[in-house]
Amino acid sequence: NLSSSLSSPILSKEGLPGEKDKAQPRGVFGNLLAFQGAVSASVDSTGDREEKAEGGSVDGASSGLNGNLEEDMQCVLDHDLVFWMGDLNYRIVEGVELDEVYQLINSGDDGLEKLIELDQLNQERSAGRSFRGFHEGRLRFGPTYKYIPGEKPQRYDNRPEKKMRCPSWCDRVLWRQPPGTMVSYDQFASVDPRPVRETNEAFRESVQLLQYRAVMGLAISDHVPVNAVFDAKVRKIDQQRRLEVCREIISERARSECRTIPLLRPSERAMWFSDVRYEQDQQRSLMLHAEIPSLAAIVGGRDQAADGAPDVPFRISSNSVPAWLRLSPMEGVVPAGGSLTITVECLSSVAVGNVSRLGADILSAMLVIFVDGGEDRVLPVTAFLAKQEVYAAL
Incomplete structure (x- = not known):
């Protein structure tokens, strides 16, 4: 269940493509784990990072997967475990001389500890401006940039002719x-781990x-x-039980809707009167059924009906009933x-009178049945007059 996505190159501050491709592939496993790889654009100062970090993004210097950082962070951070890795391009803070940095690097562990305190990412995280809620192990290795490519033994690029x-x-x-959850660092604790209280066993x-x-x-x-290297504890999902729970939830939702949404079905899709003659009224019966729909497709294949379905109030629109029709009752439950x-x-007398007025042998109407809180119904009604009645009217 591993999927991935790849973003377009990160844009520069002016909105132009960066000096090199900076893509962010993301993999998702079982909708629980997210692995985010990123190559962030370099900035000149911490102030620039603060400017780019406005809005509470994970990393103000990173571009979003779809070009919209806020939307992409919502997707990534929705996972239980998120691993974020890559060239994040954080540097040593401004104001530190290059010679001082090399002196600290060559001073062993004590020098590295002092240099770590001058790291931009550590300072930004401590101030709550970047990667809030993320953790990092203690840096027990020297700076990883900038080396002379291909040279062994490896050494930092301090050549005067280079930048x-x-x-x-x-x-x-x-x-x-x-x-x-409790954070476990062992001996790799970061500068300021601040583990939170454990509440999720x-x-x-x-x-x-x-x-x-x-x-x-690797030069x-x-x-x-x-x-x-991590030892991660993740949930194991029982897929069969998951399907059963989904079915139960959908079934309960369907029952709830059946209890709250009235369903009314007329016995006829259309009604007509044929061979209508003067002073010979005709009657038809229309049945309205309050349905309780089957849940067979939802509840384990068994044909079950929702309990507690409601009574269905209705009202026939008087504006939809023509003078040649009479309905009783016009409303009810x-x-x-x-x-x-x-x-x-x-x-029939009114119908024939309409024929003399309109010069037609067919009368039609559309009855509208209003269902309280449910779907309204429309019923076509047609009357066909006997030919001799039409001639007599003419």
Whole structure:
């Protein structure tokens, strides 16, 4: 059940294509796990990131999968577990001299700890401006950018003839797990983990970070790749039980609708009177049935009826009844599952009078039956006059 999507290249601040393709493939597994790969556009300062992060996005410097960051974040963050990885392009904060950065890198663990505090991503997360709710393991490796491609042993690119880039942790792996679950970092705790109180036993310690490291030795790029190993606890869905629950929910919904939506069905789709003669009125009977629809298609293949279906009040529109028709009753209540008889009478003297006035041998009407809270019904009624009556009228 693995699917993926790929976005168009990220646009620059001016709305033009970026200097290199920056795509964000996303995979979804079982609608529980989401894996988001991203290559974010670089920015010159933390202030630029703050400007791009307006609106509470996960990463203000990242483009959305469909070009609409807000909509895409809703899709990604709806999953139980989200793993976000890639070249996020966060750098060392402004104001730090390049020589000072190299000195800290060469000072062992103590120097790296000081340099980590100057990392833009750590500062942005601590301030709540980016990747809110996400976690990251402790950085126990040196900056992953910028190296001299193809050179071994690997070394940072500090060649004077090249554009001097400050070594930074551009390449990162973060994750987000269900709210209310305990975060387990072991010895890889981040600078400020702040684990939340555990409230969801089903997802207790749902993600455990086992390894977070830089993969030294791959010298084909100016970046050193990083990898992370997780032990993740996910739900296992019983598909058979899932179908049963869906059927139960749909069945209950259908019963509820049957109890609240009146259903009225006339016994005839159309009604007519033939050979109508002067002073010889005709009558027909119309049955109105208050239906209780079958749920056979929903409830396990068994033909069941909804309990507690309502009585159905109705009213025939007087404006739809012509002078040559008389109906009784014009309104009433049909009991649930029962029926009610309406007498429809063709008044022949009036009908023949209409023939003399209109010069036609056929009269028609459309009766409108209003159903209180339900679907209204329309019934065509036609009267055919005997030919001699037409001639007498003429």
